[in-house]
Amino acid sequence: MPNLPSAHVHVLACLIAYCLAPSAWALQPPAHPLKSEPAEIVTRSGVKRFRVEIADTAATREYGLMKRRHLAADHGMLFDFKTPQPVAFWMKDTLIPLDMLFIARDGRIVSIARNATPMSETPIPSQGVILGVLEIRGGRAAEIGAQPGDRVVERIFGH
Numbered sequence: 001m002p003n004l005p006s007a008h009v010h011v012l013a014c015l016i017a018y019c020l021a022p023s024a025w026a027l028q029p030p031a032h033p034l035k036s037e038p039a040e041i042v043t044r045s046g047v048k049r050f051r052v053e054i055a056d057t058a059a060t061r062e063y064g065l066m067k068r069r070h071l072a073a074d075h076g077m078l079f080d081f082k083t084p085q086p087v088a089f090w091m092k093d094t095l096i097p098l099d100m101l102f103i104a105r106d107g108r109i110v111s112i113a114r115n116a117t118p119m120s121e122t123p124i125p126s127q128g129v130i131l132g133v134l135e136i137r138g139g140r141a142a143e144i145g146a147q148p149g150d151r152v153v154e155r156i157f158g159h
Contacts, residue, residue: 015119018107020091026149036051036052036053037051037052038052038154039078039134039152039153040151040154041144041150041153042150042152042153043144044145044150045144046116048074048146050074050076050080050134051094052077052082052088052154053078054077054078054156055078056080056082061079061100064077064079064094064135065077065094065096065098065135066093066094067093068094069095069096071098073143076137077134078133078135078156079132079133079134080131081130081131081132081133082131082139083131084104084105084130086126086129087133088123088124089113089132089133090123090124091118091120091121091122091124092119092120094118094120097115097118097138098116098135098136098138099112099113099135099136099139099140099142100113100134101133101134101146102115103132103152103157104128105131105157105158106157106158107152107154107159108149109146109148109150109151109152110126110127110128110148111126111128111148112141112148113149115138116138130150131157132154134152
């Protein structure tokens, strides 16, 4: 090793140890189960009821549905961003295909990303300002006939 001042050697050793630690960059699942609430998607063909886990903190939104191997047809995860904004999602570390419904403050579906590819790092943009994103099993949006302009009824949208 080059002749470095001892403070530099200590900083370098700490940095190397941190970077090599197995969990240094790994996201951890939420410590407690997420809240679960009812939600409805109102489509032209009728009302479809879901049970959704609420991801409403930076940590729960970041972890999302990572590592899940199954998602029931009537379940999902609702990401509450608290403030309307454009967002982008990716599927890194997500093992199952998902449909992403990007939802405006009033509950209107702005856009839908259908059958997002598992493990992909390609950003999926909201295509507008949204307050929430509802992730459901891949292909489910087509099964229930969900389209942009349909509504999601849930507490965060004032319903």
